[in-house]
Amino acid sequence: MKSFFPVVAMVAAAMLGSTAVRAADVEVIHWWTSGGEQAAVSVFANEFDKTGDKWVDNAIALGETARAAIMQRALGGDPPDAAQFNPGRQYEELIAAGLLLDLTPLAEKEGWDNFIRPEQIKAPCKIDGKWWCVPVNIHMQNWAWASVAAFKKAGLEVPTDWDTYLADLPKLKDAGVIPFAVGGDGGGWQISLLANQLILAQLGAETVEKIWKDKDLALAGGPEVLKAFQTLKTLGSYADAGSPNRSWADTTSLVISGEAALQVMGDWAQGEFQVAGQKPGTDYACLLGPLVPEPKYVRTGGDIFVFFKQNDPDVERAQLSLASMMVNPKVQALFNTAKGSAPVRDDVDMSLANDCMKKAIEVLKQPGSVVPDANQWRNEAFTTAQNAIFSDLIYNANTTPEAAQAQFVELLKNAE
Amino acid sequence: MMIVAIGVFVIGITFTVVLSFTNSKLFPSFNFVGWRQYEILWSTPRWVQSVTNIWFYGFGHIVLCMGVGFALAVAMDQRIRGEDAFRTIFLYPFALSAVITGLVWQLMLDPIWGFQAFVRSLGFADFTFAPLANGETALIGMIVASVWNGVGVTMAILLAGLRGIDEEIWKAARVDGIPAWRTYVSIVVPMMRGAVATALVLLVVNVVRTFDIVIAMTGGGPGIATQMPATYVIDNINSRNVGHGMAAATCMLAPIAVLIIIQAVFRWRASRRGRTTS
Numbered sequence: 001m002k003s004f005f006p007v008v009a010m011v012a013a014a015m016l017g018s019t020a021v022r023a024a025d026v027e028v029i030h031w032w033t034s035g036g037e038q039a040a041v042s043v044f045a046n047e048f049d050k051t052g053d054k055w056v057d058n059a060i061a062l063g064e065t066a067r068a069a070i071m072q073r074a075l076g077g078d079p080p081d082a083a084q085f086n087p088g089r090q091y092e093e094l095i096a097a098g099l100l101l102d103l104t105p106l107a108e109k110e111g112w113d114n115f116i117r118p119e120q121i122k123a124p125c126k127i128d129g130k131w132w133c134v135p136v137n138i139h140m141q142n143w144a145w146a147s148v149a150a151f152k153k154a155g156l157e158v159p160t161d162w163d164t165y166l167a168d169l170p171k172l173k174d175a176g177v178i179p180f181a182v183g184g185d186g187g188g189w190q191i192s193l194l195a196n197q198l199i200l201a202q203l204g205a206e207t208v209e210k211i212w213k214d215k216d217l218a219l220a221g222g223p224e225v226l227k228a229f230q231t232l233k234t235l236g237s238y239a240d241a242g243s244p245n246r247s248w249a250d251t252t253s254l255v256i257s258g259e260a261a262l263q264v265m266g267d268w269a270q271g272e273f274q275v276a277g278q279k280p281g282t283d284y285a286c287l288l289g290p291l292v293p294e295p296k297y298v299r300t301g302g303d304i305f306v307f308f309k310q311n312d313p314d315v316e317r318a319q320l321s322l323a324s325m326m327v328n329p330k331v332q333a334l335f336n337t338a339k340g341s342a343p344v345r346d347d348v349d350m351s352l353a354n355d356c357m358k359k360a361i362e363v364l365k366q367p368g369s370v371v372p373d374a375n376q377w378r379n380e381a382f383t384t385a386q387n388a389i390f391s392d393l394i395y396n397a398n399t400t401p402e403a404a405q406a407q408f409v410e411l412l413k414n415a416e
Numbered sequence: 417m418m419i420v421a422i423g424v425f426v427i428g429i430t431f432t433v434v435l436s437f438t439n440s441k442l443f444p445s446f447n448f449v450g451w452r453q454y455e456i457l458w459s460t461p462r463w464v465q466s467v468t469n470i471w472f473y474g475f476g477h478i479v480l481c482m483g484v485g486f487a488l489a490v491a492m493d494q495r496i497r498g499e500d501a502f503r504t505i506f507l508y509p510f511a512l513s514a515v516i517t518g519l520v521w522q523l524m525l526d527p528i529w530g531f532q533a534f535v536r537s538l539g540f541a542d543f544t545f546a547p548l549a550n551g552e553t554a555l556i557g558m559i560v561a562s563v564w565n566g567v568g569v570t571m572a573i574l575l576a577g578l579r580g581i582d583e584e585i586w587k588a589a590r591v592d593g594i595p596a597w598r599t600y601v602s603i604v605v606p607m608m609r610g611a612v613a614t615a616l617v618l619l620v621v622n623v624v625r626t627f628d629i630v631i632a633m634t635g636g637g638p639g640i641a642t643q644m645p646a647t648y649v650i651d652n653i654n655s656r657n658v659g660h661g662m663a664a665a666t667c668m669l670a671p672i673a674v675l676i677i678i679q680a681v682f683r684w685r686a687s688r689r690g691r692t693t694s
Contacts, residue, residue: 245638
């Protein structure tokens with residue numbers, strides 16, 4: 001038995017090649033747990049394992065829960081090696097406290113500045129000239145996903161604008177279809193996402209920034225925003241009884257099965273349609289805007305990875321190797337096709353992407369089309385409070401759009 | 417013992433209160449902002465709703481647990497056959513964590529999987545029973561589940577109290593021809609004051625820290641209809657707003673502190689009269 005271990009070690013060393021580096025485990029916390037997300041994250045895991053290091057998967061369902069776990073570990077002095085966040089202010093304290101690995105040398109060596117675009121994707125990671133995280137995808141949130149079969153059941157065509165859809169709602173209900181699919185888990189982030197897209201549709205790209213970035217209270221309390229709140233209230237009244245604590249993926253599966261007609265959700269929902277083997281155009285319709293005939297804007301969010309300092313040169317080397325792999329053009333193509341998102345670089349072969357994604361990438365290329373998600377401007381405490389306001393509006397029959405708008409203005413006033 | 421008491425409890429509580437006057441984010445900071453966190457707190461609809469909820473939930477939970485628990489205890493006290501088996505059955509739900517309780521009841525009350533679907537499958541297509549899907553009834557559904565979970569303990573404590581009553585008192589009451597219910601209300605219950613107080617304190621503490629059952633059953637929804645102070649505190653700490661979370665935690669602490677003071681006053685008065693409250 002004693003002689004067995006050196007043999008194994010020799011074989012392992014031989015497999016790694018003649019370099020003297022020792023393979024390291026890299027523990028990654030993320031919240032990619034749905035079918036489509038799993039397909040995407042296995043691209044990272046498999047490609048990384050091929051390099052000789054090992055991806056140790058630590059998937060925690062629901063972003064809010066996963067981020068809380070990451071922070072607890074960081075506070076407790078045992079951070080994971082890599083962790084997922086949404087771009088914006090979710091990790092600002094980690095940078096300030098010096099807990100993160102500085103990726104600047106790697107980024108400069110590989111020239112991330114030259115190929116990662118647009119600026120709005122770069123900005124949350126490159127802060128004061130230093131790279132603190134790796135953007136891995138561009139998610140576009142302002143999509144609606146519609147079931148062709150569900151609309152057909154009610155004798156309708158899939159609508160292309162809000163007015164038609166709002167008029168269709170009672171007919172869909174009469175046909176026994178859930179007219180509007182939405183889920184309220186995690187405090188209501190799905191409803192916030194929906195509300196933000198409705199406000200964007202009302203205000204347009206230039207103006208909408210003023211609310212979350214500049215805290216323009218007059219605009220937030222104005223008639224356009226009220227209209228969005230009213231639409232939200234109407235949509236909520238057409239949701240089903242199972243909605244309150246449902247995840248986005250379970251909600252999407254209702255659209256996939258044709259039980260529900262339409263869901264407003266980011267492009268990660270597309271991964272679910274792919275896993276279910278559905279084709280855009282025939283089985284489901286993707287409506288950018290959402291539901292705008294000539295979409296001009298994309299509301300971008302996405303995912304980034306931060307790497308925690310570990311004081312172990314082997315782990316640090318593996319961490320940098322993972323960071324480099326994540327922006328590799330081939331990995332970007334495979335990952336983003338599975339995830340339903342757009343790559344963070346322009347020189348990626350997206351021939352595998354479907355028509356929906358190609359449409360979005362065209363819009364993304366237009367100057368002035370990109371509207372960053374509110375996460376970029378406001379911190380997570382704000383987001384949590386905002387979720388409560390929007391989900392109260394949708395699920396509480398006694399809350400009026402006017403009252404919810406007043407709460408929203410009050411929240412903005414107190415926001416830091 | 418003293419070190420633990422002071423180190424863990426007193427310092428912990430002091431920190432909570434001190435941090436509530438700062439604008440701490442992820443890490444504690446001592447950037448004092450006065451009463452600002454409290455001002456924001458009491459103007460936040462979700463917090464106000466949480467406070468309303470806990471009073472409603474607490475009242476329902478305590479009244480039902482005490483009422484049903486006492487009824488069960490009295491029933492058990494009738495020298496029934498198979499008492500051990502019944503006691504185990506009634507106490508068993510308490511062995512389940514609130515998370516499991518919440519999940520089980522959530523499943524039963526779910527309109528697609530639970531009781532509603534079962535009755536509909538029997539042929540009643542219009543039957544509607546989905547308390548958790550409606551903001552006005554969700555809290556009641558939660559009370560039912562939590563009473564199911566907690567009533568056994570109240571029963572066990574009260575039963576122990578009943579057993580502590582001297583048999584001679586019953587005999588005396590019977591000799592005097594006092595009806596059994598009258599004996600319970602006027603003689604037995606006042607005599608088992610200690611057991612009642614213990615059960616009540618445990619229930620109050622349970623209510624104030626209500627958290628896991630909310631997470632398991634409703635996630636605080638629909639909307640904010642079943643949010644509780646504890647979920648508000650945790651959500652704020654988790655979304656890196658520690659100062660604000662601590663302000664909420666301090667507000668949670670206040671009623672408990674008042675209860676402890678009241679209790680202390682009572683005990684002091686009792687000891688002055690030269691006897692102890694058992």
